[in-house]
Amino acid sequence: MKNSENIVKESLKDLSEYFSSTDFSRAILLGIALTVPILLGIKFNVLSIGITITIGAMLASPSDISGSIRHKITGLLLATLLAMLVSFIGGYLHLSLWFLFPILGILMFFISYISIYGFRASLISFSGLLALVLSFSNVSVDMQPYERSLLIGIGGLWYVGLSLLRQYIFPKAATEYYLSKTLRLTADYLHTRGELVVENNDRSELLKQLLNTQTELTSIHETLRDILISSRAGSGKSDYEGKRMLIFVQLVDMLELAMANPVNYSKTDALFKKKPQQLADFQGLLFAMSDRLRVISNFLSKPKRLRKNHSIESFLQRVKDDVFASEDGYTDDLLMLRNLYKYQKEQVKKIEKIEWLLGNPDRQQIPFIKSENAKRFLTKQNYDFEILVENFNLRSTIFKHSLRLATMTMIGYAVGIVFAVQNPYWILLTLIVIMRPTFGLTKTRSKERTIGTLIGGALAVAIVLITKNTTVYGILAITSLVIAFSMVQRNYKASATFITLSVVFIYALLSPDVFNVIQFRVTDTIIGAGLATLGNLLLWPAWEIHSLQNTLVETVKANRIYLQEIIAFYNNKGDVSDDYKVARKKAFLEMSDLSSAFQRMTQEPKSRRKNIDKIYEIAMLNHTFLASLASLSTYIINNPTTPASENFNTIASRIVQNLLLAESILESKTVSETLEDSHNLEDLFEATFGNNLKPTEVEKIQKSAAFVSKLEEAHLVREQLKWLLTMSEKIPKVLKATTF
Structure with missing residues (x-):
């Protein structure tokens, strides 16, 4: 009974959290942005104009993610500009197939390659890819490319205006x-x-x-x-x-x-x-x-x-x-x-x-x-042109992903034409939504997208059999679309279910043969999901093990810098510096990236999980090392401590050297190991932090709190230094035994 009550309570909490989330409010905003132009288009008998403006709003919306208002508006405007440019070019792509395929591949590659500049850039890139795919649809075919492009720009600005209005009404x-x-x-x-x-x-x-x-x-x-x-x-x-x-x-x-x-x-x-x-x-x-x-x-x-x-x-x-x-x-x-x-x-x-x-x-x-002072803690993205040049090779995960996406979209469109698929661009749409730089994410998305589409198709069939009311279809289309967009980051399977429902009901309003729409929707999704998975498996695969070395280097380096800041504070005392806080933030971020990388590795085929046990051991060693650093730093910052001894600095220096050795191994540098074994340092531990600390006669009589504090400090610093030294020696040994 109690378990049932707990489940109900948790479900209600999740529901409450969902409705109060920025994902839900942003989806409501998008629903308004998409609905109003269409309603106005119907009222004034210019539906094609309303639909095109709606497409512009939809193309701008992906980059509307949480962050500073300046970054958000810049992202929305750039997404709108890219969508306009790509839509204009796409308007002239109705060429001979001999020209169409290479141009499609080149455009797909370069638009996708923009995501080299980080997460927000990847969303702007997605707007461009989506604009390119939609240029193959039969929407707004009666317009000139420049007219369509301008209307998409108006739609983008319409969404930007709504986003600013939401920020003004709900600034907090x-x-x-x-x-x-x-x-x-x-x-x-x-x-x-x-x-x-x-x-x-x-x-x-x-x-x-x-x-x-x-x-x-x-x-x-x-x-x-x-x-x-x-x-x-x-x-x-x-x-x-x-x-x-x-x-x-x-x-x-x-x-x-x-x-x-x-x-x-x-x-x-x-x-x-x-x-x-x-x-x-x-x-x-x-x-x-x-x-x-x-x-x-x-x-x-x-x-x-x-x-x-x-x-x-x-x-x-x-x-x-x-x-x-x-x-x-x-x-x-x-x-x-x-x-x-x-x-x-x-x-x-x-x-x-x-x-x-x-x-x-x-x-x-x-x-x-x-x-x-606070600005120092922001992670700044480097937007230099050199980043594009440096990553223009097969060692770059984003470069390989862009090349893979370009190839698979050409193949996908060819499959759509050869097998006379009703809407070949649906295959392309599935590809750009599902394909991710790594195999694990692509496989997960393919599975969830396929299951979600099948569920959505089944629900759509049931609803269409129950009612033929176009008003119901319209309400369900908008409602499903809002829910779909609000669930993208939370539950992709559910999002795919509702996006399928929305697409089916939109077509149900335009075409009487809705069951064919459902059939083609499911077929195209399965084709697209299959091609996406095969592409990541066969074409320039980016296995996690290939990029894990760089992730580990950054993690070990961040831990070392954090340790050096702790050593500096223990020696100098005083106020906690911003350098210390920045180093701590960096160490936590890099550890988070390492954990995410390991999780992605577990989703890859067994044949590609090379040395996964060793990788797990390295990840846990780094996590434990960071936890031990946190323990040491927390104590020395929040408690009065004695002056740092020469022996403390000797042991701390040895730990730093071990981490530098680990970095060198990861960077494949030639290293000469001249570090003595930690057992030779035992006398230093005992001399500085051992159990031979005795209270003076005065301290015994007064039961000195200062002496107790000294003992606590000696105990904690000894335990953490021993842990840190042991782990810092183990990390290079495990790395040497690991093949990347």
């Missing part, structure tokens, strides 16, 4: 949605951490879940940075944006703090087995923090309705009592618990800071972040 919508989503995902992350503490749980599955959540969080962090930092830079100092930026900073810190939990679960298992109440209290604290973040997420836009909750304080006090009531002396277990308690205490402070910022505090008390 994107910020609130993504900040709320970050709160929920951070809550999920903490909850999973809480489940990991229990020995009986499936830790391998939970760790995968944790990595997936971390990857999603890192991606959303990037989107929020773009929205918040660019908005502040464009509109000047805003209390709202400033406070939201500070809340975002707390959430970024919370992710690092969460990663700083002990990575050696065997020790916590042994400890909590002896004291199960401590396990219950630590887990209860994590769950209470997770629940509180979800509550804050729900009331983010209405903070006055946020009621005070004492659950976190209660669990924190219990944990404190568990730790400080012990009479075991300064044992490793007790020191580990003290450090763990301090981490959780810092997490609680972050949550309290978020609630304080939402409570409308006095402006003078808020430590706003300067826009100039």
Whole structure:
């Protein structure tokens, strides 16, 4: 019964989150943009003009993604301009087949190649590809190419105007949605951490879940940075944006703090087995923090309705009592618990800071972040022409993808002509939507597209058999289209189902023979999906293993730079520099990219998953290394520490050298290994961080807190340095044994 209730609650939450999402609001906007020109065209008896303007709005819409308003409008205008240019050229493509095929291939290649400039550029590129495919349809055949191109431009500008209007009416919508989503995902992350503490749980599955959540969080962090930092830079100092930026900073810190939990679960298992109440209290604290973040997420836009909750304080006090009531002396277990308690205490402070910022505090008390400093955290895309030249070879994944897409669209169009398919451009449409630079993504999309189309076709048949009402068809066509666009990023299978329904009902309004439309739609989709999969499998395949070396180099390098910033802070103390924060952000982003690359590799054919066990080991080593860095940095930043010793710097330098060795191996450079084994460093550990630290007589009498702090520092730094050194030595060894 409880499981059923939980399923219902989760379903309602998902539904609520869906309707409040930017995907849904953008789909509603697109529905308006597409419907109004057609209705006006019908009213004034110029339907062909209305349809062409609608196509222009549709072609501009893909680049309408979350981010700064400046980037969004620039993307929309460039997409409109490209669509106009391609539509104009496409108007003259009704040539001899001998000329048509090479021109089609060349245009497909160069339009697709634009995506070398990043995600937003890939969406602009998609608008161009879609414009080219639609130029093969029989829409607006009675117009001159320049007239069609101008009307598409008007449609694009119409969509830009609607997008600006939405931004003006709901200026905070994107910020609130993504900040709320970050709160929920951070809550999920903490909850999973809480489940990991229990020995009986499936830790391998939970760790995968944790990595997936971390990857999603890192991606959303990037989107929020773009929205918040660019908005502040464009509109000047805003209390709202400033406070939201500070809340975002707390959430970024919370992710690092969460990663700083002990990575050696065997020790916590042994400890909590002896004291199960401590396990219950630590887990209860994590769950209470997770629940509180979800509550804050729900009331983010209405903070006055946020009621005070004492659950976190209660669990924190219990944990404190568990730790400080012990009479075991300064044992490793007790020191580990003290450090763990301090981490959780810092997490609680972050949550309290978020609630304080939402409570409308006095402006003078808020430590706003300067826009100039914040700009350093934006990931800037390089748009130099040299990028096009550098990637114009078969080593580039995007180059191979563009070449593959160009070839397969020519083959697809030829298949459509040879087999007298009703709408050959539907095959091309399926190809440009499904084909992705990597095989795994293409295979997944092909499968989901085919299943979605079959489901959509079956539903369309059922509805057409039930009713012949054209008004119903019109309503269902628009509704299906809105749902389809809102589901593209969330559930591609569902999106394919609704796009099929929309296409069928649109044709049902224009043609009485709707069952033929359904048949051809399904046939063309299957042909297109099959060609897309075969193309990625046979033509210049871009197996993940080929690009994994570069991903690993960037990950190891980012971890090394992050470590060097931590070493610099431990030596110099003082305020945390922006260089440290940028290095931390880069390390998290690169780890996220590595996790995504490994996931894509698991979707490839078994014959191409070369050394997948070794790759998984390397990925987990890097993840554990980053978690250990987070643990070390969190402690030294949030606690007073002793001066860094010469031995600390010696060991830290050795770890850096090991990482440099790993980078050299990955870059296929000739390396000479002269590093001694870590066992020779044991005396340095003992001399600096060993158990031979004894309190003075005065400290014994006064039960000095300073001495306890010194012991805690020595214990944590020793444990993390040992972990880091061990992993830094293992990474080059595993890399040497791995063939890329």
